[in-house]
Amino acid sequence: MATFSTNQFKSGLKLLFDGDPYSIIENEFVKPGKGQAFNRIKLRNLKTGRVIEKTMKSGESAEGADVVDVEFQYLYNDGEDWHFMNPQTFEQITIPLAVAGDAAKWIKGQEMCEITLWNDLPIAVVVPNFVVLQIEATDPGVRGDTASGGTKPATMETGAVVKVPLFIEQGDLLRIDTRTGEYVSRAKEE
Amino acid sequence: MSNWQPTASPAALRRRAELLARVREHFLMTNALEVTTPVLGAYASAEPTLENLVVSGGGVQGFLRTSPESALKRLLAAGSGDVYEIGPAFRGNEYGRLHLTEFTLLEWYRLGKNHHQLMDDVAALIASAGYSDGILRLTYADLFQSCFACDPHGVGTEELMVLAGHLPLSPESLAGYDRSMLFDALFAHRMSARLSELGAVFVYDFPLELRAYARLDDANPPAAQRFELIIDGIEIANGYYEITNADEQAACFAAENTLAQSRGIAPVQSDEFWLAALRTGLPPVAGVALGIERLQLVLESAATIADVTAFGQ
Numbered sequence: 001m002a003t004f005s006t007n008q009f010k011s012g013l014k015l016l017f018d019g020d021p022y023s024i025i026e027n028e029f030v031k032p033g034k035g036q037a038f039n040r041i042k043l044r045n046l047k048t049g050r051v052i053e054k055t056m057k058s059g060e061s062a063e064g065a066d067v068v069d070v071e072f073q074y075l076y077n078d079g080e081d082w083h084f085m086n087p088q089t090f091e092q093i094t095i096p097l098a099v100a101g102d103a104a105k106w107i108k109g110q111e112m113c114e115i116t117l118w119n120d121l122p123i124a125v126v127v128p129n130f131v132v133l134q135i136e137a138t139d140p141g142v143r144g145d146t147a148s149g150g151t152k153p154a155t156m157e158t159g160a161v162v163k164v165p166l167f168i169e170q171g172d173l174l175r176i177d178t179r180t181g182e183y184v185s186r187a188k189e190e
Numbered sequence: 191m192s193n194w195q196p197t198a199s200p201a202a203l204r205r206r207a208e209l210l211a212r213v214r215e216h217f218l219m220t221n222a223l224e225v226t227t228p229v230l231g232a233y234a235s236a237e238p239t240l241e242n243l244v245v246s247g248g249g250v251q252g253f254l255r256t257s258p259e260s261a262l263k264r265l266l267a268a269g270s271g272d273v274y275e276i277g278p279a280f281r282g283n284e285y286g287r288l289h290l291t292e293f294t295l296l297e298w299y300r301l302g303k304n305h306h307q308l309m310d311d312v313a314a315l316i317a318s319a320g321y322s323d324g325i326l327r328l329t330y331a332d333l334f335q336s337c338f339a340c341d342p343h344g345v346g347t348e349e350l351m352v353l354a355g356h357l358p359l360s361p362e363s364l365a366g367y368d369r370s371m372l373f374d375a376l377f378a379h380r381m382s383a384r385l386s387e388l389g390a391v392f393v394y395d396f397p398l399e400l401r402a403y404a405r406l407d408d409a410n411p412p413a414a415q416r417f418e419l420i421i422d423g424i425e426i427a428n429g430y431y432e433i434t435n436a437d438e439q440a441a442c443f444a445a446e447n448t449l450a451q452s453r454g455i456a457p458v459q460s461d462e463f464w465l466a467a468l469r470t471g472l473p474p475v476a477g478v479a480l481g482i483e484r485l486q487l488v489l490e491s492a493a494t495i496a497d498v499t500a501f502g503q
Contacts, residue, residue: 007283029286032382033418033425034402035374036239037284053358055379057371058283060363 005061006039014046014067017054021046021065021118029058046116047123067118074111074127077104082125084115095122103127105160106178127178132187133157134173141169197496197503202486206498209319209486210276213296216315222272222298227261229254229278233461236443237402238450239374241282242458243291254280257479258297259403260464263432266299266475267467274298276482287494288424290502294482301475305404305415305431308476309392312419312427315480316390320489325390325419330400333393337380342373342397344411350376368452370399386423393418403442404430419480421488429478436468 004013009027016022022043031037037058044051046067056062072084072093081094082104093115097104099122106127107113116124138154151163154174162176164183175187198206217224234242235256243254255261258275265273279295300308313325334342338353350372354364357379367375385391394417395407404416415431433439440460447457486498496502 007285029284029289030378030382031239031284031289032374032377033428034237034239034400035377036371038375038378040378054360055358055375056360057363 002064003061004064006056006058009039009041014065015043016063016065017043020048021067021123022052023067025051031058046118049124065118066120067116069114069116071112072115074107074109074113076109084113087112093122095125099123100125103178105156105158106131106133106176108133108158129177129179130175130184131178132173132175133160135164135168135170138164138168138170142166193503196500198498198500202490202492202498203500205490206482206486209482209489212319213276213315213482216318217274217298220272220311220314222274222300223270225262225265225270225273225275226277227258227265227275229280231255231260233260233463234458236446236450236458236460238446238453238455241284243280243282256281257295259477259479260461262297262299262477263472264463264467266301267470267472272298272300288484288487290483290495290499293495293499295479296482297477297479299432299475299477301473303476304474305394305417305429305476308429308431308478309394309417309419312392312429312478312480316419316426316485319485321390321421323390325392326388327392327394328388329413330393330396331413333381333384334376337384338376343409343413345397347372368449370449373397373399382420382423385420390419390421393420401442402428402430403433403439405433417478424484424488425481426484426488427478427480429476432472432475432477434468434472434474436465439468440465 004015009024011024011026013024014021015024022045024041025044026042028040029037030040038055039058040053040055042051042053073087075083075085077083077097081096082100084093084095103125111128111131114126115122133156135154136157139152150166152166153161154164154168155161162174162181162183164174173187175184176182177184214224230245230252232252234253240256242256245252245254257279258277262273262275274296276294276296278292280292282291284291300311309327331342340349347369350369354367354372354375357375359375395413396416398411398414401414402416404414406412407415417429418425419427433442443460450457483495483498487495492498
């Protein structure tokens with residue numbers, strides 16, 4: 001893999017540090033008075049999502065990480081692995097549930113997801129920002145209460161638990177923001 | 191080309207023109223002569239932290255100036271009296287929110303003045319440019335003490351390494367740092383963060399490692415008699431009680447070449463015009479360089495230097 005000098009750094013560039021792949025979030029050139037120039041960079045660890053800061057002397061270089069994002073369609077999970085397919089080539093890929101992490105609880109099948117491949121191995125899955133799921137179980141709705149602002153837990157068909165307004169009924173379809181895990185609105189059958 | 195447009199708004203360009211008019215008025219009132227000196231010179235800057243732009247072709251072999259310092263000192267030695275210049279300066283591989291390869295320097299010299307008196311002059315100029323807040327004065331040592339609880343003058347290299355070890359630098363890289371790099375790293379991270387909380391500050395009297403071309407005082411170890419004006423953490427100006435002794439200046443050039451070589455940077459030929467001018471004799475003088483775009487950026491709280499530069503792409 002190529003190496004990149006600090007003057008090629010920009011946000012989105014993928015680099016290898018301490019054996020892990022990172023993506024540059026922010027790159028700031030700093031140079032005190034008459035002094036040495038540095039690049040102060042913020043990086044996201046693509047495996048853990050953790051954000052770290054690093055400083056390099058300007059002109060130093062870092063190894064690039066072979067990281068690509070691809071769009072795959074979610075098929076099913078078998079309890080251990082997730083199964084995805086590239087809808088163009090029909091190539092299939094399996095991803096351990098551990099890699100998929102928390103994202104797993106939002107999808108049920110057919111969704112297009114962004115999969116991050118590092119050296120051709122999947123390291124992260126980003127599900128769509130919004131999904132529509134049906135409520136499997138929740139306390140009976142309080143009819144007409146659209147204003148009180150109270151909430152109750154609802155278990156979705158995928159097992160995810162979401163806080164919903166009191167008027168929501170079992171069997172309702174809900175639009176959910178997967179980034180925050182919050183209820184957005186009721187949804188119609190897709 | 192889709193990005194042919196200027197990066198500064200017409201309003202920002204008008205404010206720049208007004209700023210330059212006020213700068214010229216300040217020097218008219220305080221009797222400094224405006225001069226124009228060559229942008230293209232025969233000698234490269236010897237400072238290891240500045241990258242020279244090389245001009246080669248058209249029968250010319252030279253360098254774009256990193257500042258007009260050499261030419262202005264030659265004018266002073268030839269009897270010009272106080273001078274100032276507003277013009278472009280070039281520094282390679284400097285880019286980002288606060289840096290452009292080509293930018294505008296205002297540089298001026300006051301004969302018979304030291305760096306403290308020059309700070310007064312800078313404060314007056316900034317005030318007439320519209321900066322109304324007071325400016326704090328703080329020695330480098332006091333600033334360093336407040337950040338690291340130790341004295342920077344004569345501090346041990348191991349102690350500097352320990353302090354820099356707390357910064358997010360890779361240990362392999364840090365192992366190769368020399369003393370001035372360690373000071374720079376500490377400044378870039380911790381001290382500039384402290385300064386950004388203090389508004390406008392003159393930091394003055396620097397450790398020997400950060401001497402540049404400043405005179406030394408009589409203390410032991412000596413401090414370099416220079417200052418930086420930093421507003422909201424952004425360096426605006428850099429001033430010196432200048433070296434006027436040719437041998438001392440030549441020793442500085444030699445020391446810079448030694449440092450450059452230890453950092454794997456090619457040494458440069460010493461500026462013989464500069465040294466010859468000093469040999470004819472220069473009275474005590476203080477000089478300062480101020481980034482015009484940086485000053486405008488701070489005055490109008492612009493986000494980037496490109497916002498106040500016609501073409502800052």
